Amino acid sequence: MMRTSAPVEAPAPGAWEESVxxxxxxxxxxxxxGAVSGRQAPAALLDAAAVQTVHRRAGLLPAPAAxxxxxxxxxxxxxxxxxxxxxLAMLLADRSGTASGGRRGPAPDLVELLPQWLxxxxxxxxxxxxxxLPALLDAARSRTDLRTAALAFAGPxxxxxxxxxxxxxxxxxxxxxxxxxLPGSEDPDRMRQLWEEGLxxxxxxxxxALRGRRPRAARELLASTxxxxxxxxRLMFLDSLRAGLGPDDEPFLEQALADRSRTVxxxxxxxxxxxxxxxxxxxxxxxxxxxxxxxxxxxxxVLVVEAPHECDAGMERDGVVANAPAGRGERSWWLGQxxxxxxxxxxxxxxxxxxxxxITALPVADDWRAELHGAWCRAAVRQKDAQxxxxxxxxxxxxxxxxxxxxxxxxxxxxxxxxxDAERSxxxxxxxxxxxxxxxxxxxxxxxxxxxxxxxxxxxxxxxxARDAGSYPWSFSGVMGLAERCLEPAExxxxxxxxxxxxxxxxxxxxxxxxxxxxxxxxxxxxxxRAAMAAELGGRDG
Numbered sequence: 001m002m003r004t005s006a007p008v009e010a011p012a013p014g015a016w017e018e019s020v021x022x023x024x025x026x027x028x029x030x031x032x033x034g035a036v037s038g039r040q041a042p043a044a045l046l047d048a049a050a051v052q053t054v055h056r057r058a059g060l061l062p063a064p065a066a067x068x069x070x071x072x073x074x075x076x077x078x079x080x081x082x083x084x085x086x087x088l089a090m091l092l093a094d095r096s097g098t099a100s101g102g103r104r105g106p107a108p109d110l111v112e113l114l115p116q117w118l119x120x121x122x123x124x125x126x127x128x129x130x131x132x133l134p135a136l137l138d139a140a141r142s143r144t145d146l147r148t149a150a151l152a153f154a155g156p157x158x159x160x161x162x163x164x165x166x167x168x169x170x171x172x173x174x175x176x177x178x179x180x181x182l183p184g185s186e187d188p189d190r191m192r193q194l195w196e197e198g199l200x201x202x203x204x205x206x207x208x209a210l211r212g213r214r215p216r217a218a219r220e221l222l223a224s225t226x227x228x229x230x231x232x233x234r235l236m237f238l239d240s241l242r243a244g245l246g247p248d249d250e251p252f253l254e255q256a257l258a259d260r261s262r263t264v265x266x267x268x269x270x271x272x273x274x275x276x277x278x279x280x281x282x283x284x285x286x287x288x289x290x291x292x293x294x295x296x297x298x299x300x301x302v303l304v305v306e307a308p309h310e311c312d313a314g315m316e317r318d319g320v321v322a323n324a325p326a327g328r329g330e331r332s333w334w335l336g337q338x339x340x341x342x343x344x345x346x347x348x349x350x351x352x353x354x355x356x357x358x359i360t361a362l363p364v365a366d367d368w369r370a371e372l373h374g375a376w377c378r379a380a381v382r383q384k385d386a387q388x389x390x391x392x393x394x395x396x397x398x399x400x401x402x403x404x405x406x407x408x409x410x411x412x413x414x415x416x417x418x419x420x421d422a423e424r425s426x427x428x429x430x431x432x433x434x435x436x437x438x439x440x441x442x443x444x445x446x447x448x449x450x451x452x453x454x455x456x457x458x459x460x461x462x463x464x465x466a467r468d469a470g471s472y473p474w475s476f477s478g479v480m481g482l483a484e485r486c487l488e489p490a491e492x493x494x495x496x497x498x499x500x501x502x503x504x505x506x507x508x509x510x511x512x513x514x515x516x517x518x519x520x521x522x523x524x525x526x527x528x529x530r531a532a533m534a535a536e537l538g539g540r541d542g
Contacts, residue, residue: 016052019045072160077127083536084121085129091117092135106518108526112485114139116449116530118149120537128153133161137168147174173201195221200233207240215244219252231261238267245271250278257317269319273341274382280318281343287315288342289350291335292372295365303351303359305368307331308338332371339375344388356391377411380418389415396430413442421448429458437462441478450488459483460494467502467516472509477519484523489531495524 015032022030027041036044080088094110128136133154140150151158151174162171183190183206194206211218222237229237238256241249249271256268257280272280287308295304308315311322311334319341324333344356351359364372373392380388392407393415407415416424428443429452437459447455459479466476473480501517504510 015048016056019049019052023049069160069164073156075127075155075157077125077155080121080126080129081536081539084126084533085132087533087536088117088121088128088132089135092132092139106521106525108522108529109481109484112481113526113530113533115146115149116485117533117537118146118153120534122149122152124537126153126537127155128157130157133157137161137165137171141167141170151175191221196225200236204236204240207237208243211240211243215246216248219249223252231259231264234259234261234264235267238264238271241271245274247275247277250275254279257319262321265317266319266321269341270382273319273343276343276345276383281341283314283318284338284341285343285346285350288338289346291338292351294351294362301352301362303362303364303368303372305335305364305366305372307335307368336371336375336378339372340378340382342379344376344379344383344385356388360391360394373407374411377407377415381414384418386418386420389418393427396427397434409439409442413446416443416446422452424448425452425455429455432458432462437466437476437479441482444479444482444486447486449486451486453488453491456487456491457494459487460491463520464498467498467513467520470504470509470512472512473516473519480519480523484526487523487527489527489534492524492527492531495520495527499524 018032022032022035022045027035027045031037031041032045032048035041035048091110091114136150136154137158140147140154147170151171158168158171159175162168183194191206191210195203198206207218207222210221219241222240226234226237234256241253253268253272257265257272259265259268269280272278273284275281291306291308293304293306295302308331311320311330315334315338316322320334320337322334324330347359348354348356354362360373360376363369376388377392379385380392393412416427419427425447428440428447431443432440432455440462444451444455444459450456451459460483463476463480463483467473498520499517501513504513
């Protein structure tokens with residue numbers, strides 16, 4: 001005989017919210033009305049929640065069927081070759097990396113190869129296979145360094161998918177206007193409407209796109225609403241003027257020097273100082289020139305520095321920050337800002353017709369050399385002045401190049417960015433040949449990929465020397481990781497002789513030879529894998 005259960009009374013209105021609150025606060029602090037107390041209270045709360053859950057589910061009314069979404073926009077690009085698609089699936093499936101800090105072994109680090117693979121696939125103009133899009137978007141969500149390349153490769157279907165998955169909403173945020181085409185100059189009314197009514201990301205994208213095509217029109221569009229913009233928005237919009245910056249932008253930037261926001265004024269001053277013939281550059285040249293002179297009364301010429309004694313209102317208007325950071329002297333702080341903003345082209349005439357190489361070679365009195373050269377480094381980077389960059393870098397084999405000197409390694413890396421790819425790699429190759437790898441990591445990061453042949457040979461030779469020294473390879477793990485990603489794959493054959501563990505000298509670290517052989521094996525395997533990846537993307541089997 002079937003037994004029937006007694007009817008269960010429907011939960012009171014608001015009972016579910018009351019139960020949730022009790023669960024969050026604890027039954028000892030908040031007990032639902034009518035519930036038992038004491039040690040049985042938690043179990044009773046769970047029983048009540050179970051009943052309420054069944055009631056909530058049973059009480060749901062079926063909703064009318066939603067309209068089927070429109071299909072994703074077609075991707076006109078050619079599909080990825082099958083072999084390359086299989087390789088991508090393998091790269092996306094490997095999430096292990098080397099973050100655990102343990103011994104890596106000889107296997108390649110696939111996680112670090114994914115950015116390079118995406119860049120190459122985009123260069124070929126391929127479209128991703130549909131079945132790889134979820135894993136590709138998951139990878140882009142967890143690694144911001146992949147997003148630009150991953151979204152470009154994923155194409156319009158990624159935008160379509162992102163509308164249906166909350167974890168992929170970053171795609172919508174990264175695509176101004178939800179992927180809709182930005183209005184062009186042929187539609188001024190729609191462009192004006194988007195500028196005045198669009199979301200901030202849409203307005204930034206519109207200004208950047210217009211700046212790339214018609215710099216003057218972009219500047220005039222910005223000027224039309226400048227006074228009503230928020231300070232943080234003015235700063236972002238002003239930064240867009242870096243692209244295509246020219247003399248025509250000077251009047252607008254001069255007005256921005258009187259902005260209410262200190263950061264906006266500082267950015268306007270920085271942009272004006274990048275225009276060597278601007279009025280601000282001339283004012284800064286006069287101020288900086290009054291601080292520096294050549295003392296010819298000594299046996300040999302010496303640069304003498306007289307730092308500013310005050311930061312007046314004119315200096316502040318031109319972007320000089322009056323308050324020095326903690327631990328920094330005010331006068332040296334003001335001096336550095338003046339030197340950084342002054343046009344480098346003015347110094348030869350002010351210092352006796354000397355070239356940049358001759359100026360930087362002059363001794364500097366009273367320990368001002370580091371401050372002076374550091375400011376000139378920042379000026380050379382800001383003004384993209386390769387001649388001054390060469391003078392400040394000096395010869396890569398010079399004894400001072402390998403030590404702290406007046407120009408730090410971080411500053412050298414930035415200076416290298418003003419040189420062409422070939423000259424940059426040649427300088428770093430000369431530095432490594434003279435000073436080894438211990439200080440070369442930052443400099444290598446400034447070089448174009450793949451490394452030019454002379455630079456690649458210099459790195460391999462230096463690693464070979466380090467191995468023969470008998471130390472462990474872990475202190476060179478950063479350079480070895482760069483070599484795996486940046487060496488030309490054709491260099492793999494030069495490493496075959498380094499794969500065997502060498503005979504260990506008596507003073508060598510125990511087992512170091514085996515660790516080096518393992519590291520070189522991983523390097524060779526990675527280079528050959530990169531060669532196979534390139535062949536697959538080229539439509540050839542690896």
